[in-house]
Amino acid sequence: MSANKLAVVGTGVIGNGWIARGLAKGYDVIAYDPAEGAKEQTHKAIENAWPALEKIGLAPGASKERLKFVDDLPSAVTGADLIQENVPEREQLKRQVLAEIDEHAHSEAIIASSTSGIIPSTLQKDCRHNPERVIVAHPFNPVHLLPLVELVGGEQTSSVVINQAYEFYQRLEMRPLVVKQEIEGHIADRLMEALWREALHIVNDGVATTKDVDDAVVYGPGLRWALMGTFMTFHLAGGEGGMRHMLHQFGPALKKPWTKLEAPELTDELADRVINGCESQAGDTSIKEWERQRDEFLVKLLDLVKEYWPEQEDKPLDGQNEPYDSNSMSG
Structure with a gap:
């Protein structure tokens, strides 16, 4: 599928990240968001992200001028090859917007939602034209730098579309990960939520x-996870015996009540502790400055990751990834 036109519907933090990445990779990007001041916020976000994108390298033809902000959804999605929806995380709103996108998109377009938690079978229910082309494509903030995108198909999704x-x-220049079964929160967010719950308890x-x-x-x-993730970290923890020895040695500890699986009650006291703690950590540094520091750090970290894990010509069905079967995606 030849594709060079990206449409972004909803231009909050995630939507603007998609826009910046698309522009940096040399795409024409059309954006739509009815919120007041959305266009101005998008241009500010792109200006803030562009220095980091320049450091990691812009694609031939990359330009901030290739962005077009339109006033209605049909104008945004008509003719687009990939449409990335990023409206607020409310099921009915997303279903309504995706149904409208489905009505106006051409029959070969990929319709992708950035949702962090809603399963695609739910999202595609109101799409009457091409529900098989609706998927979840869940990225991570900052989208313009972090390469992971989780791809999830629903009950009606075609394997061709995946x-x-x-x-x-x-x-x-992303690292797509095909999630083999629908599950709320997909993969990475479920892992982050587990750590978040423990952090709140602590x-x-x-x-x-x-x-x-x-x-x-x-x-x-965090330093180890950036290189090799959870399982390989524990594989090394077993020494020469690897994961086999690690599970034999430390496996029984899994039964110990170390973790608290349920989130704590979000009382006013807990909220104050978290808010006051974060504001104290941030000090007088603005959010925009924190974002710039984060981006500078991630650029250097991504260089290290590439050095130790060179890019490979991955295919969606290669290696341990079994062929995608839409019948297995029923949740």
Whole structure:
């Protein structure tokens, strides 16, 4: 599928990240968001992201001038090869917007939702024209730098569309991951939520401050996770015996009540601890400055990741990825 036109519907933090990435990779991008001031916020977000994108390298033809902001949804999606929906995380709103996109998109377009938690079978229910072309393509903030995108098909999704989407996101220099079964929160968000719940318990119980928790991640497991993730980290923990020895040695500890699977009650006291802790950590530095620092750090970190994990010509059906079967995606 030849594709060079990206439409972005909803231009909040995630939508603007998609726009910046698309422009940096040399695409024409059409954006739509009815919110007051959305166009101005998008241009500010692109200006803020562009220095980091220049550092990692712009594609031939990349230009901020290739963005067109339109006043209605049909104008945004008509003729687009990939349409990325990013409206607020409310099921009925997303279903309504996706149905409208489906009505006006051409029959070969990929219709993708950035939803972090709603399954695609639900999202495609109101699409009357091409529901088989509706998928979830869940990215991570900042989208213009972080390469992971989780691809999830629903009950009506065509395997052809999953493969087309896989190739499209690769051309955006992303690392697509096909999620084999529908599940709320997909993969990465479920992992992050588990850590988030534990972090809230630790702060709520007075074990540590928000800064203590962040330091524990930044200077400990976070450094290892950036290179090899969870399973390979534990594989190395087993020494020469690898994961086999690790499970034999430490497996029984899994039964110990280390974790608290349920989130704590979000009381006013807990909210104050978290908010005050984060504001204390941030100090007088603005959010925009924090974003610039984050982007500079990620550019350098991504260079390290590429050095140790060179790019490979991955295919959606290669390696351990079994062929996508839409019948297995029923949740």
